[in-house]
Amino acid sequence: MNRWNLPDLGFGIGLRTTHFSHILENWPKIDWFEILSENYMDTGGRPLHVAEQVAERYPVVLHGVSMSVGSTDPIQREYLKKLKALAARLKAHWVSDHLCWTGVHGLNTHDLLPMPYTDESLKHTVKRVRRISEILERPLVLENPSTYLEFHASTWTEWDFLATLAEEADCGLLLDVNNVYVSSYNHGFDPYEYIARIPAGRVVQFHLAGHTNKGTHILDTHSDHVIGKVWDLYRFARQRTGGVATLIEWDEAIPSFDVVHAEALKARKFVARQRKVA
Amino acid sequence: MLAGLQSWMQQAVAKPGSDAAALRGAGKWVRPSSTLSPEQRTGIYRGMYLLRMRDALTVDYPGLAHYFGPDGFERFVASYVKKFPSRSYTLNRLGDHVPEFIRRQRGLKRREFLYDMARAELAMTEVFDERETPALTPGQIAAVPAEKWESARLIPVAAFRMLEFDYPVPLYLEAVREEEPPPVMRPRRTRVVYYRRDYALLRLDLKPAAYHLLGLLAKGEPLGKAVEAAWLASTPRVKEGALFAWFQRWMSEGLFGKIRWR
Numbered sequence: 120m121n122r123w124n125l126p127d128l129g130f131g132i133g134l135r136t137t138h139f140s141h142i143l144e145n146w147p148k149i150d151w152f153e154i155l156s157e158n159y160m161d162t163g164g165r166p167l168h169v170a171e172q173v174a175e176r177y178p179v180v181l182h183g184v185s186m187s188v189g190s191t192d193p194i195q196r197e198y199l200k201k202l203k204a205l206a207a208r209l210k211a212h213w214v215s216d217h218l219c220w221t222g223v224h225g226l227n228t229h230d231l232l233p234m235p236y237t238d239e240s241l242k243h244t245v246k247r248v249r250r251i252s253e254i255l256e257r258p259l260v261l262e263n264p265s266t267y268l269e270f271h272a273s274t275w276t277e278w279d280f281l282a283t284l285a286e287e288a289d290c291g292l293l294l295d296v297n298n299v300y301v302s303s304y305n306h307g308f309d310p311y312e313y314i315a316r317i318p319a320g321r322v323v324q325f326h327l328a329g330h331t332n333k334g335t336h337i338l339d340t341h342s343d344h345v346i347g348k349v350w351d352l353y354r355f356a357r358q359r360t361g362g363v364a365t366l367i368e369w370d371e372a373i374p375s376f377d378v379v380h381a382e383a384l385k386a387r388k389f390v391a392r393q394r395k396v397a
Numbered sequence: 398m399l400a401g402l403q404s405w406m407q408q409a410v411a412k413p414g415s416d417a418a419a420l421r422g423a424g425k426w427v428r429p430s431s432t433l434s435p436e437q438r439t440g441i442y443r444g445m446y447l448l449r450m451r452d453a454l455t456v457d458y459p460g461l462a463h464y465f466g467p468d469g470f471e472r473f474v475a476s477y478v479k480k481f482p483s484r485s486y487t488l489n490r491l492g493d494h495v496p497e498f499i500r501r502q503r504g505l506k507r508r509e510f511l512y513d514m515a516r517a518e519l520a521m522t523e524v525f526d527e528r529e530t531p532a533l534t535p536g537q538i539a540a541v542p543a544e545k546w547e548s549a550r551l552i553p554v555a556a557f558r559m560l561e562f563d564y565p566v567p568l569y570l571e572a573v574r575e576e577e578p579p580p581v582m583r584p585r586r587t588r589v590v591y592y593r594r595d596y597a598l599l600r601l602d603l604k605p606a607a608y609h610l611l612g613l614l615a616k617g618e619p620l621g622k623a624v625e626a627a628w629l630a631s632t633p634r635v636k637e638g639a640l641f642a643w644f645q646r647w648m649s650e651g652l653f654g655k656i657r658w659r
Contacts, residue, residue, distance in 0.1 A: 163529045164526050222483075224404070226407065335437075336438075
């Protein structure tokens with residue numbers, strides 16, 4: 120169990136507009152949904168209406184891409200105010216975003232841009248995560264993004280940076296196992312060492328997804344099934360954390376609800392097998 | 398160091414112009430990998446930036462995307478985000494300036510038609526995202542005393558936008574949505590209202606007099622005055638029965654959310 124006693128929600132998938140009709144017509148048996156915060160913060164239309172109905176029937180968490188935790192721009196108070204209101208409205212179990220920055224000087228690239236892993240970055244990010252958690256009145260949960268470059272300035276490994284940040288800022292972790300694999304391929308590190316160094320008691324959620332291997336590098340496209348090496352890494356991570364909410368992400372060429380759901384059920388079967396073996 | 402690095406990287410990712418110019422100097426900040434140079438690694442983010450902007454604007458402006466075609470729309474998006482880069486945490490409002498941007502493109506072929514189409518598509522996204530406000534119920538309508546109708550003022554629901562076009566762009570957009578060849582666009586004054594009912598985005602085509610009347614009501618004119626003004630302005634004069642039929646239709650479609658009378 121994590122240090123905040125946040126529940127193991129089981130095996131869920133991301134709520135996507137292409138699946139709205141299927142969900143509303145069938146109310147499928149699924150453990151939980153992850154809702155993309157920014158898609159529901161500024162709408163009073165159908166997406167929010169559907170999200171509210173989903174939140175009445177299933178546990179939900181909010182996952183964002185625009186908090187820009189590592190940016191040197193001021194914290195976006197208006198954004199956090201809306202996020203907090205949405206989390207309350209949907210009774211979200213937790214709120215997550217990424218260890219990254221999305222823009223500076225008032226601009227937003229809408230990408231999860233990598234942080235340099237330095238003492239200065241760590242101090243800066245710890246301070247911001249603490250402040251954001253205060254504003255949200257709940258511990259922030261941070262995800263490791265996929266990255267495609269490394270900075271000369273970095274003096275920390277990503278995993279030590281993330282682990283230290285989590286301890287010093289007292290935040291939760293969303294361990295994206297596919298992202299660990301993608302970054303390990305792109306930067307040539309050992310993904311098992313990464314996962315072994317992450318404080319298991321702070322992991323409140325896992326992400327799993329497919330990716331696109333371009334040969335020279337891997338892109339985190341969320342466009343396919345989870346590959347075997349990522350399932351292996353997930354097994355290793357689960358051994359360390361025990362039962363932790365697990366979610367399948369699928370955002371490009373999104374197949375039917377049943378296909379995405381089947382991928383989540385694969386994780387459930389996989390964990391059940393693991394328990395039997397143990 | 399952090400602020401300097403972020404300023405540099407944002408320029409490398411989003412600066413308009415050639416990739417080579419934007420990525421110059423990447424080696425100062427970025428390590429090479431065993432397979433990619435610093436410029437190539439940074440270029441991955443740069444390549445994804447415009448694609449993300451294009452994808453977001455394609456969702457909101459499918460008509461423009463269809464008209465320009467894949468390459469043309471990509472060029473359009475590149476010049477648009479150069480002028481109006483995202484300053485918001487959400488991509489939902491990235492396209493808010495598209496009509497204005499098109500209006501100022503003096504050399505753009507078929508600018509008036511494209512401006513009309515952009516206004517229609519922007520209005521549709523606004524109506525889609527508007528807050529939900531309840532429509533007048535039959536009970537609320539019945540509660541208005543007969544003698545008060547003349548001075549009653551009707552307030553539209555929030556998800557309500559009236560537009561007047563020089564071209565019949567709703568027909569073009571309908572064809573694009575149905576994946577059919579769009580009709581040739583020739584000037585034809587066209588008046589519509591976009592609104593939402595049961596969370597579905599709907600359109601009502603309006604005759605000139607109906608548009609005039611609905612516009613007066615939406616501006617808060619008392620019903621009696623609005624009907625009289627619309628009737629006097631209509632040529633040929635509309636029949637009283639037609640006015641009543643329009644009014645009934647607007648009520649049943651849920652265009653009004655409140656009614657006030659003294």
